[in-house]
Amino acid sequence: MDDRTYTAEATPGETVTVAGWVHEIRDLGGIAFLILRDTTGRIQVKFEKDEMDDELVEMGLGVSRESVVAVTGDVKEEPRAPTDVEVVPESVEVLSRADTELPLDPTGKVDAELSTRLDNRTLDLRREAGQAIFSIRSEVQAAVREAFREADATEINTPKIVATGTEGGTELFPITYFGREAFMNQSPQLFKQLIAGSNLERVFEIGPIFRAEEHNTPRHLNEATSIDFEGAFCDHNDAMDVCESVVVAAYEAVAENCAEELDALGLDEFEVPDTPFPRISYEEAIERINATGELDEQLVWGDDLPTEGEKALGNDVGGHYFITDWPAEIKPFYIMDHDDDETLSTGFDMMHPRMELVSGGQREHRREELIAGFEAQGLDPEAFEYYTKMFKYGMPPHAGWGLGAERLIMTMLDLDNIREAVLFPRDRQRLSP
Amino acid sequence: MDDRTYTAEATPGETVTVAGWVHEIRDLGGIAFLILRDTTGRIQVKFEKDEMDDELVEMGLGVSRESVVAVTGDVKEEPRAPTDVEVVPESVEVLSRADTELPLDPTGKVDAELSTRLDNRTLDLRREAGQAIFSIRSEVQAAVREAFREADATEINTPKIVATGTEGGTELFPITYFGREAFMNQSPQLFKQLIAGSNLERVFEIGPIFRAEEHNTPRHLNEATSIDFEGAFCDHNDAMDVCESVVVAAYEAVAENCAEELDALGLDEFEVPDTPFPRISYEEAIERINATGELDEQLVWGDDLPTEGEKALGNDVGGHYFITDWPAEIKPFYIMDHDDDETLSTGFDMMHPRMELVSGGQREHRREELIAGFEAQGLDPEAFEYYTKMFKYGMPPHAGWGLGAERLIMTMLDLDNIREAVLFPRDRQRLSP
Numbered sequence: 086m087d088d089r090t091y092t093a094e095a096t097p098g099e100t101v102t103v104a105g106w107v108h109e110i111r112d113l114g115g116i117a118f119l120i121l122r123d124t125t126g127r128i129q130v131k132f133e134k135d136e137m138d139d140e141l142v143e144m145g146l147g148v149s150r151e152s153v154v155a156v157t158g159d160v161k162e163e164p165r166a167p168t169d170v171e172v173v174p175e176s177v178e179v180l181s182r183a184d185t186e187l188p189l190d191p192t193g194k195v196d197a198e199l200s201t202r203l204d205n206r207t208l209d210l211r212r213e214a215g216q217a218i219f220s221i222r223s224e225v226q227a228a229v230r231e232a233f234r235e236a237d238a239t240e241i242n243t244p245k246i247v248a249t250g251t252e253g254g255t256e257l258f259p260i261t262y263f264g265r266e267a268f269m270n271q272s273p274q275l276f277k278q279l280i281a282g283s284n285l286e287r288v289f290e291i292g293p294i295f296r297a298e299e300h301n302t303p304r305h306l307n308e309a310t311s312i313d314f315e316g317a318f319c320d321h322n323d324a325m326d327v328c329e330s331v332v333v334a335a336y337e338a339v340a341e342n343c344a345e346e347l348d349a350l351g352l353d354e355f356e357v358p359d360t361p362f363p364r365i366s367y368e369e370a371i372e373r374i375n376a377t378g379e380l381d382e383q384l385v386w387g388d389d390l391p392t393e394g395e396k397a398l399g400n401d402v403g404g405h406y407f408i409t410d411w412p413a414e415i416k417p418f419y420i421m422d423h424d425d426d427e428t429l430s431t432g433f434d435m436m437h438p439r440m441e442l443v444s445g446g447q448r449e450h451r452r453e454e455l456i457a458g459f460e461a462q463g464l465d466p467e468a469f470e471y472y473t474k475m476f477k478y479g480m481p482p483h484a485g486w487g488l489g490a491e492r493l494i495m496t497m498l499d500l501d502n503i504r505e506a507v508l509f510p511r512d513r514q515r516l517s518p
Numbered sequence: 519m520d521d522r523t524y525t526a527e528a529t530p531g532e533t534v535t536v537a538g539w540v541h542e543i544r545d546l547g548g549i550a551f552l553i554l555r556d557t558t559g560r561i562q563v564k565f566e567k568d569e570m571d572d573e574l575v576e577m578g579l580g581v582s583r584e585s586v587v588a589v590t591g592d593v594k595e596e597p598r599a600p601t602d603v604e605v606v607p608e609s610v611e612v613l614s615r616a617d618t619e620l621p622l623d624p625t626g627k628v629d630a631e632l633s634t635r636l637d638n639r640t641l642d643l644r645r646e647a648g649q650a651i652f653s654i655r656s657e658v659q660a661a662v663r664e665a666f667r668e669a670d671a672t673e674i675n676t677p678k679i680v681a682t683g684t685e686g687g688t689e690l691f692p693i694t695y696f697g698r699e700a701f702m703n704q705s706p707q708l709f710k711q712l713i714a715g716s717n718l719e720r721v722f723e724i725g726p727i728f729r730a731e732e733h734n735t736p737r738h739l740n741e742a743t744s745i746d747f748e749g750a751f752c753d754h755n756d757a758m759d760v761c762e763s764v765v766v767a768a769y770e771a772v773a774e775n776c777a778e779e780l781d782a783l784g785l786d787e788f789e790v791p792d793t794p795f796p797r798i799s800y801e802e803a804i805e806r807i808n809a810t811g812e813l814d815e816q817l818v819w820g821d822d823l824p825t826e827g828e829k830a831l832g833n834d835v836g837g838h839y840f841i842t843d844w845p846a847e848i849k850p851f852y853i854m855d856h857d858d859d860e861t862l863s864t865g866f867d868m869m870h871p872r873m874e875l876v877s878g879g880q881r882e883h884r885r886e887e888l889i890a891g892f893e894a895q896g897l898d899p900e901a902f903e904y905y906t907k908m909f910k911y912g913m914p915p916h917a918g919w920g921l922g923a924e925r926l927i928m929t930m931l932d933l934d935n936i937r938e939a940v941l942f943p944r945d946r947q948r949l950s951p
Contacts, residue, residue, distance in 0.1 A: 089751055104751050106717075106912050124670075124719040124750075151912040181883060183912035207908040210716030219718060223673040227663065237557075240656040242923075244942045245678065245726050246691070246702070246741050248950040258679070260702065261692050263730070263946050269679070269693065269702070276942060279951065283643030284539075285652060286557035293678050293726070297696070308679050317557075318522055318537050450614060471951035475640040479539050479584040479616035490675075509677045509709060513696050517681040518712065518904035 089155070093125035097162045097170055103128055104155040104180065106211060107148055108192060117146050121156060121172075122211070129163070129171040130156050137174075144177045151183035151191060151208070199502060206508060206518065217346035218505060221339055222494050226291060228338030229312055232331045238287040238314060243276035245269055245293060249468045256297045269295035272487060274419070275472045277315040278448055281483045282475055287316040291490065301513060303502040304440055306491060308511035314445075315485030321421075321431040321447040324484035325407055328435055328443055329362050332405065335493065350498055358405045362435065365402070366410040374398050387412050392440075399438030409433045418458030420446040435486070437496040445486025452476035522588070526558035530595045530603055536561055537588040537613065539644060540581055541625060552578050554589060554605075555644070562596070562604040563589050570607075577610045584616035584624060584641070632935060639941060639951065650779035651938060654772055655927050659724060661771030662745055665764045671720040671747060676709035678702055678726060682901045689730045702728035705920060707852070708905045710748040711881055714916045715908055720749040724923065734946060736935040737873055739924060741944035747878075748918030754854075754864040754880040757917035758840055761868055761876055762795050765838065768926065783931055791838045795868065798835070799843040807831050820845050825873075832871030842866045851891030853879040864917070870929040878919025885909035 090101040105123030119130040132142050148154060158174040188204070189197035191211035202209040209215045230240065247270045250257040257268040270276075273290050280288050294311040314327055336357040339347070347355050365373070371384040371394075379397035384390070390398075390408075413422045416432035423429040435443035449455045456473055459466040466473060494506040504510040509518055523534040538556030552563040565575050581587060591607040621637070622630035624644035635642040642648045663673065680703045683690040690701040703709075706723050713721050727744040747760055769790040772780070780788050798806070804817040804827075812830035817823070823831075823841075846855045849865035856862040868876035882888045889906055892899040899906060927939040937943040942951055 104914070106914075122717070124717050153912045153914045180915055181912050184910045187911055204904070205908070205911075207712045207715040207913075208911050210713065210718060212717075216717040219674065219713075220672055226673050227667070230660065230663070234660070239653055240659050241652065241941060242726070242743050244741055244944055246728065246944050246949065259694050262949060263732075265949065267949055276951070279640045280643065280652075280941060282640040284555070284557050284645075284649040285643060293675070295679065299696075308677055310675050471637070475638070477617045478620055478638075478641050479586045479614050480640075481537070481539075481586045482613055508674060508713060511677055511679050516679065516695060516698065516700055518709070 091125040092121060092123050092128035092168075095128055095160045095170060095172065097160050099160050100158065100175075101160055101172070102155055102157040103130075103172060105153070106191075107150050107152050107154060107183075109150065110146055110148075112146060117142075118171075119145050119148075119154075119156075120167075121154065124216075126168065128168060129166040130158070130174050130177075131163075131171045132174065141174060141177060144179065145174060148177075148179055149183050149185045151187060151211070152179060153181035153183075154179050199504060203504060203510060203515065204518065210508075213349040217343075217349040218494070218498060218500070219508065220346050221343050221498065222490075222506065224338050224343055225335045225494060225497070226490070228335045229291065229331050230289075231338075232334035233289040233314065233327075236287065236314075236316075236327050236330065238289045238316065238327075239285045241277065241280055241285070241288045241290050242292065243270070243273040243280075243290060245295070248471075258295050258297045271296050272311065273313050274487070275469070277313055277485060278419075278483065279472065279475055281315040281317045281485065282480045286318065286481075287314075289314045299513060303504075304492065304495070306503055306507060306510055306512060309507075310490035312488040312490050312493070313485065314487075315448075315483060317481040317483045319447070319484040320482065321409070321433055321445070321484050324445050324447070324486050325362075325364065325409075325433060325435070328445065328486050328488070329360060329405075331488070332435070332442075332493070333358060333360055336497065339497065352498065362404070363402060363406040364409050364433075365398075365406055367408055367412065368410065370398055370408050373401055377401055387414065389415050395436065395440065396438070399436060399440075402436075403438065405435065405437055405442075407433050407435050416446065418462045419449055419455065421449045431484070433486075435488070437492070439496050440492060442492050442496065443486050443488045445484065447482065447484040450476065450480045450482050452480070524558040525554065525556050525561040525601075528561055528593045528603060528605065530593050532593050533591065533608075534593055534605070535588055535590040536605060538586070539624075540583050540585050540587060540616075542583065543579055543581075545579065550575075550579050551604075552581075552587075552589075553600075554587065557649075559601065561601060562599040563591070563607050563610075564596075564604045565607070574607060574610060577612065578607060581610075581612055582616050582618045584620060584644070585612060586614035586616075587612050632937060636937060636943060636948065637951065643941075646782040650776075650782040651927070651931060651933070652941065653779050654776050654931065655923075655939065657771050657776055658768045658927060658930070659923070661767045662724065662764050663722075664771075665767035666722040666747065666760075669720065669747075669749075669760050669763065671722045671749065671760075672718045674710065674713055674718070674721045674723050675725065676703070676706040676713075676723060678728070681904075691728050691730045704729050705744065706746050707920070708902070710746055710918060711852075711916065712905065712908055714748040714750045714918065715913045719751065719914075720747075722747045732946060736937075737925065737928070739936055739940060739943055739945060742940075743923035745921040745923050745926070746918065747920075748881075748916060750914040750916045752880070752917040753915065754842070754866055754878070754917050757878050757880070757919050758795075758797065758842075758866055758868070761878065761919050761921070762793060762838075764921070765868070765875075765926065766791060766793055769930065772930065785931065795837070796835060796839040797842050797866075798831075798839055800841055800845065801843065803831055803841050806834055810834060820847065822848050828869065828874065829872070832869060832873075835869075836871065838868065838870055838875075840866050840868050849879065851895045852882055852888065854882045866919075868919070868921075870925070872929050873925060875925050875929065876919050876921045878917065880915065880917040883909065883913045883915050885913070 108122035377397040416430040432446035541555035810830040849863040853865040865879035
């Protein structure tokens with residue numbers, strides 16, 4: 086359809102063909118309006134019944150909402166029209182007729198349940214707010230990649246079908262792979278490390294991860310998008326610097342390029358986070374959580390932070406922040422401990438006041454310590470030989486992190502449920518569409 | 519390691535710390551050189567044995583190849599050095615020692631089997647040529663996304679765990695999903711169409727696809743990266759235009775930004791394809807193939823094109839080209855036929871002289887015809903109700919295509935085997951690393 090004009094680009098004085106969905110029909114008697122909607126916005130098409138051909142009027146006004154039409158006509162200035170212009174139609178072609186009953190209302194005037202919306206994403210994303218979330222998601226991915234490129238990182242794609250999981254056999258979806266057992270990968274962790282040890286040095290990936298966790302909460306998914314970074318010759322502080330720059334770049338791009346989308350979501354007070362993000366030690370974190378009095382029981386050294394504790398601390402801090410210097414025993418074995426205190430890990434989390442967004446750290450690059458870590462975790466190092474073997478051939482110190490893309494979008498746009506940030510979410514109940 | 523300087527940025531007169539791998543040690547007696555390699559290149563470190571501290575000399579020259587070292591010293595001009603500069607070391611720190619026996623030679627002087635290289639990707643991608651392929655791959659993805667953005671397309675992520683495959687149950691890897699049977703998706707086809715029917719209108723995705731095909735060839739993978747486009751209000755010609763612009767943008771970006779990488783791959787005569795790509799009808803294609811005399815048997819209308827035929831035609835055309843107007847019966851049911859001749863499909867393939875890169879077409883957006891297509895294909899339309907249902911609510915005409923990212927890289931860089939273009943390929947035999 087080479088000759089189609091976007092509604093937003095229809096200029097008075099031109100004859101155009103606009104095409105899109107019948108958003109609404111307003112029949113005022115002698116005059117009626119068809120509001121045509123496309124990806125760029127809406128335009129009013131005016132039917133003056135007495136002055137126009139009956140067939141044309143019937144074609145334009147007899148069509149059901151959400152049907153797809155192409156309208157050819159002259160564009161006129163019309164200050165009373167919502168966009169100050171209207172089309173006076175010469176012809177109307179119906180390209181696709183919609184049922185008169187719709188499972189949800191794309192004008193957004195009638196609210197629908199989330200499950201109804203997810204069952205009918207095509208219609209749901211004809212709502213302004215729905216379209217806005219995914220336009221922003223696309224913008225965020227572009228900004229994140231650009232920030233990685235500025236940090237000298239190369240984009241990679243690691244395999245999603247794997248022989249062994251990153252952290253063992255739990256929480257993995259099993260696959261039948263040509264008669265063998267395999268799994269869907271829960272994290273690119275081991276693979277991105279292998280490539281950080283090559284001459285590429287700094288790498289990133291934005292790709293799917295799969296977790297067979299039986300969570301059923303508004304912030305867990307069984308298939309999610311992970312934004313991953315790994316860099317040779319980086320320590321945990323370097324990794325936090327890259328993390329901060331990537332997250333801030335995403336906010337800045339949205340603030341700069343997505344004003345309409347933010348407006349559609351009612352986010353007039355969208356703010357780019359202040360930098361630097363505070364770096365709070367685990368020790369300070371539990372002290373501050375305890376001081377809020379929000380928890381029934383005081384936290385002690387070695388406790389993992391409960392969700393309520395994270396929230397209390399998030400309220401206290403009031404913005405994005407890092408938690409550093411975790412007890413070594415509650416971080417994964419592939420995270421390095423501090424040189425000068427082996428009870429302390431270089432692992433870090435990056436937090437939004439509402440929830441954890443990022444987990445990272447400097448990695449253990451010393452092969453013997455790494456193998457001991459597998460054993461301590463109850464994993465058979467033999468099963469990971471493809472990985473540990475490379476640590477014999479000059480594995481540089483390296484660090485990295487993983488950021489949940491949906492959590493980034495969810496917290497950025499203040500969405501109630503993480504499923505709002507995924508086109509077709511996967512959870513224990515939902516496998517289709 | 520905030521104070522690290524890339525070897526390519528070490529400037530005479532400065533004192534720097536460079537860090538990387540021991541590429542080579544050349545001991546000439548009284549003088550010896552350590553060639554240090556990092557992601558940006560190499561630099562010579564000079565040891566004048568009589569004038570330097572013995573311990574320093576021993577530390578620098580006693581270390582095995584591929585060990586990781588950090589060298590601090592003054593950068594001097596030295597016209598006899600490969601990069602016209604050298605480092606006179608003040609200190610050498612060994613960050614990670616490598617075994618003296620390596621499974622392959624990262625200097626590239628000794629060739630290794632592909633399987634050895636794939637088993638040892640970390641080492642393999644310390645070779646210049648290995649690094650070059652994946653730097654280019656990253657550049658291609660960036661250029662492709664930019665071209666999509668210029669074509670007003672929004673980046674999407676569709677689910678990889680699905681209840682039903684795009685084209686039925688064959689060639690799918692089964693998963694156990696919380697006790698239910700599910701599959702790894704073989705194509706984003708149905709999902710991208712559902713979103714093209716939303717207000718996003720034009721969408722693209724670069725993501726993994728999974729095919730349980732028992733091929734064992736240098737150009738098939740069981741897990742691949744697919745570059746997908748789908749656009750509402752597009753016909754097959756619009757889709758071909760976008761396809762051509764995306765592929766050309768990838769070549770242009772590589773020509774412009776990857777001179778060193780092309781050099782490392784010996785591709786001095788890299789050329790951006792001429793446009794427009796010829797659009798050759800299926801009918802003309804079989805005539806031209808028959809005329810080459812390369813096939814033992816002449817092709818007749820309705821035959822699929824055999825690999826040998828594609829090669830003969832590719833040689834004849836000499837560059838990228840489209841094959842259009844296929845017999846409807848050999849294209850998938852979701853491709854629309856021509857209005858004026860139902861035996862002809864709007865489906866198209868985009869070909870490199872060596873192989874098919876892209877398959878696309880205008881889609882069937884009329885629900886009744888679509889359901890009839892499922893039935894004709896022997897598929898139960900009920901199983902796809904989540905998809906066909908949306909065609910009741912105003913599905914616009916739309917068109918799109920899928921491009922194999924690895925085939926694009928393989929043909930662009932004249933690689934013999936598609937596995938060269940994937941970090942960790944998956945085939946019937948290879949599931950690890």
